[in-house]
Amino acid sequence: MKTIALVAHDGKKKALLSWVSAHKAFFADKQLVATGTTGKLVSDALQQDVMCLASGPLGGDQQIGALIAEQKIDWLVFFWDPLSSQPHDPDVKALIRLAVVWNIPVACNQATADFIIHSSLYQQNYQRDVPDFSLHTTRFDRT
Numbered sequence: 001m002k003t004i005a006l007v008a009h010d011g012k013k014k015a016l017l018s019w020v021s022a023h024k025a026f027f028a029d030k031q032l033v034a035t036g037t038t039g040k041l042v043s044d045a046l047q048q049d050v051m052c053l054a055s056g057p058l059g060g061d062q063q064i065g066a067l068i069a070e071q072k073i074d075w076l077v078f079f080w081d082p083l084s085s086q087p088h089d090p091d092v093k094a095l096i097r098l099a100v101v102w103n104i105p106v107a108c109n110q111a112t113a114d115f116i117i118h119s120s121l122y123q124q125n126y127q128r129d130v131p132d133f134s135l136h137t138t139r140f141d142r143t
């Protein structure tokens with residue numbers, strides 16, 4: 001099962017909540033991890049369990065970064081707010097840095113988050129619709 005980390009700054013929480021709500025069915029079979037306040041809001045919006053870590057300014061970003069370094073997170077959706085300063089800005093940068101270091105998909109806005117969902121759905125459908133790809137290749141090789 002895929003594990004997705006969700007984080008949003010206060011100025012972007014509304015955007016994240018409307019985005020996750022629009023994709024409620026997609027998240028139903030995913031494991032969700034989030035910083036404290038974001039996680040509570042997402043859990044209420046989706047009526048789904050979310051592993052809530054500490055609030056961002058209290059170390060939640062660092063906890064998610066640690067999970068990334070332990071390879072327990074498949075992708076990160078982090079709606080950070082480019083128009084307000086954060087007291088824990090070094091933690092924010094460290095989290096994004098670790099997502100890049102560990103080469104996991106990371107979406108910092110809705111357009112990219114949509115891309116990742118569409119790509120993930122495409123991969124699921126491709127794997128389901130073409131299960132006998134190797135068989136097909138073998139048959140082709142014999143002719």
Ligand SMILES: O=C(CO)COP(=O)(O)O
Nearest residue numbers: 035036037038055056057
């Ligand atoms: O500050 C955050 C990310 O940097 C988010 O923390 P909360 O989800 O606790 O608001």
